Amino acid sequence: MEASIWSLGGIGVIALATFGIGFWGARNARATSDFLAARRSVREERNAAAISGEYLSAASFLGIAGLVLKDGVDALWYPIGFASGYLALLLFVAAPLRRSGAYTLPDFAEERLDSLPLRRLVTVVVVIVGWLYLVPQLQGAGVLLTEITGVPHWAGVVAVLVIVLASVFTGGMRAVTLVQAFQYWVKLFAITVPAFVLFLVFMNDAGGQQRALDSPAPPVFRADTAVRFEADATLRVAEPVWVEVGGNAPGTVYMRPGNYPVSEGMELRFPAGTPVPVVGDAELDNASWLRPQDDGILGLVSTYSVIIATVLGTMGLPHVLVRFYTNPSGNGARRTTLYVLALLGAFYLFPTIFGLLSRFYVPRLLVTGHTDAAVVLLPQAMLGSTWAGGLLAAVTAAGAFAAFLSTSSGLLVSVSGVVAADLLRGWSVDVRVVLPAVCVVPGLMALGMADQDLAQSVGLAFAMAAATFCPMLLLGIWWRGLTAVGAATGLVTGGGLVLLAVVLNVVLGETGAWWSVLSWQPAVVAVPTAFLVTWAVSRATRRRVPPGVSRVMLRMHAPDRLGFVDEPPSGRKRQAPPSEGRHLRK
Numbered sequence: 001m002e003a004s005i006w007s008l009g010g011i012g013v014i015a016l017a018t019f020g021i022g023f024w025g026a027r028n029a030r031a032t033s034d035f036l037a038a039r040r041s042v043r044e045e046r047n048a049a050a051i052s053g054e055y056l057s058a059a060s061f062l063g064i065a066g067l068v069l070k071d072g073v074d075a076l077w078y079p080i081g082f083a084s085g086y087l088a089l090l091l092f093v094a095a096p097l098r099r100s101g102a103y104t105l106p107d108f109a110e111e112r113l114d115s116l117p118l119r120r121l122v123t124v125v126v127v128i129v130g131w132l133y134l135v136p137q138l139q140g141a142g143v144l145l146t147e148i149t150g151v152p153h154w155a156g157v158v159a160v161l162v163i164v165l166a167s168v169f170t171g172g173m174r175a176v177t178l179v180q181a182f183q184y185w186v187k188l189f190a191i192t193v194p195a196f197v198l199f200l201v202f203m204n205d206a207g208g209q210q211r212a213l214d215s216p217a218p219p220v221f222r223a224d225t226a227v228r229f230e231a232d233a234t235l236r237v238a239e240p241v242w243v244e245v246g247g248n249a250p251g252t253v254y255m256r257p258g259n260y261p262v263s264e265g266m267e268l269r270f271p272a273g274t275p276v277p278v279v280g281d282a283e284l285d286n287a288s289w290l291r292p293q294d295d296g297i298l299g300l301v302s303t304y305s306v307i308i309a310t311v312l313g314t315m316g317l318p319h320v321l322v323r324f325y326t327n328p329s330g331n332g333a334r335r336t337t338l339y340v341l342a343l344l345g346a347f348y349l350f351p352t353i354f355g356l357l358s359r360f361y362v363p364r365l366l367v368t369g370h371t372d373a374a375v376v377l378l379p380q381a382m383l384g385s386t387w388a389g390g391l392l393a394a395v396t397a398a399g400a401f402a403a404f405l406s407t408s409s410g411l412l413v414s415v416s417g418v419v420a421a422d423l424l425r426g427w428s429v430d431v432r433v434v435l436p437a438v439c440v441v442p443g444l445m446a447l448g449m450a451d452q453d454l455a456q457s458v459g460l461a462f463a464m465a466a467a468t469f470c471p472m473l474l475l476g477i478w479w480r481g482l483t484a485v486g487a488a489t490g491l492v493t494g495g496g497l498v499l500l501a502v503v504l505n506v507v508l509g510e511t512g513a514w515w516s517v518l519s520w521q522p523a524v525v526a527v528p529t530a531f532l533v534t535w536a537v538s539r540a541t542r543r544r545v546p547p548g549v550s551r552v553m554l555r556m557h558a559p560d561r562l563g564f565v566d567e568p569p570s571g572r573k574r575q576a577p578p579s580e581g582r583h584l585r586k
Helices: 002-025 032-040 044-055 058-092 094-099 105-113 116-149 153-203 286-290 296-316 318-326 330-347 351-361 364-368 371-383 387-423 431-448 454-478 484-508 514-520 523-540 549-557
Strands: 225-228 233-237 241-246 251-255 258-262 267-270
Touching (some): 002 116, 002 153, 044 318, 044 330, 044 387, 058 094, 058 153, 058 286, 058 296, 058 351, 058 364, 058 371, 058 387, 058 454, 094 318, 094 330, 094 454, 094 549, 105 116, 105 387, 105 484, 116 318, 116 387, 116 431, 116 484, 153 330, 153 371, 153 387, 153 431, 225 364, 296 318, 296 514, 318 387, 364 371, 371 387, 387 431, 454 484, 484 514, 484 523
Antiparallel strands (some): 233 258, 241 267
16 A cells, blocks of 8 residues: 555656646647647757657556566567667658658648548558557556556556646647656656666665576566466466465465466465466576577567567657657757657666566566566565655656656647548647547557557557558658559558558467467568558559659758748748649648
8 A cells, every 4th residue: 555655646746747837838829830830949959858758658668678577688679679760760751851841641641742532541540550559558557557556457548548638638739848858857767766776776685686597497486475367367387386376266286387277366376486487478487588589480570570660660650750840940850869869778778677677576477467567566576665665666657657648648639630630621620629539449449458568569559650651751752753652552551461460469369370470560571561562553653753743852852051941930831833732721
């Protein structure tokens, strides 16, 4: 109970600070340009902090440590890919996209390819990507509140939705920019300070290193531990153990190495020193946990798929791309991206420490499968119910909650903006009216996907972005031969392959077959196929290249000082002549 009070206190402080900064930042928000683009006047340093704040999601704050705890060094490709994606964004997309004058992906599609049907298709894909990325944020909220308070999973989902809606509803992007910049520094503080303190505690703990990380044996329970299963599962045992069984059939059971089914509601008690069994596909022994690519060619394919999805998917995330329009120029967008690389690199050094220490101090998460909770449970597992343990628990809980809020805010603003401007075009609907409706589908999906790893859930969103928008952006910016038909075909092909993988994963589950790896990590097939289809169809329809492509390409690639970007101060885009393509008026 004391742990819950500390953690809830940290969450409460972040929620109040979010509301306060949101109201303060929204006091001058009046026009559409304020709500969606913050008047295109955000300084590079603040914009970089805001981008980092909304990018460091539940998968970054909780999911990476959970994957390191479960999968070992193979999980390190996630933070590497998450950060490296901004290098690709810096080199190929940031400045040209800002100079194009488009602040949403549908704007870019119509500006570059002069096609209203393509604009509508892009809008649909933006909504799908936004929903897929919003789901793990809500999952993480449910995991956090369930672990620290014992409340049902749905309570965390609803709580985050209510707080995010309240903060975004007041001022849109102008308020969200301030909130997200603040939340980046909260998350950096909440991950670095506890990591340093806990690592010092570990180095001075004589009993902490009971078994070396390169030992061919499982981790062990440091104290008598009771584990209650909230769902049916299969327990994998590496070494013989005596276990006390509670529930409907109490007694003591001797488990030999092998697999054992456990039912919902069953409680197992493990004596101190007992080797830790695992559920799911977690690594059983420390030696395998520390060794990369221990599962052969399928593991290598999965790794390359993660790299492709995370590196190329970053440039296709709509809530990230809309941020670059808040910069005053293309050079400003490029400098912002450079700052983001530094800020993300500083953050991603520390989740690995939490994953490593959790292998020693909270191994029970390997039994329950709730490894995403490692960051918020580790402080008091190492320091006990002392004021220091409670304070660090409050700090990590605050950082986790900030991760949900910042990413969810950016997603809602981005998705609601394109829904109001495109799907409801001509209805004169205020963006803030659309916000609650956008939350319904991801909220329902999060309630039904409570047990899936956060980082893997985010990986599917990145795979979708990489297989759809990445080909359209890269070819649209750097190849004048792209056509609307080619872009649309590539979008449908790449997105269709990822959705097929998601359906196969849900319907068939983990089977051990080679295609099962692709159902979890489809980017290695979907992204090259989307690029190839987009190029081939564009070549086949090269007579349909827009007549004004040269003017658009010049505007995207000409230096800012030449003044080819013509944007009125009011935030309304100019009406273009037919040769330049149709523009959405704001």
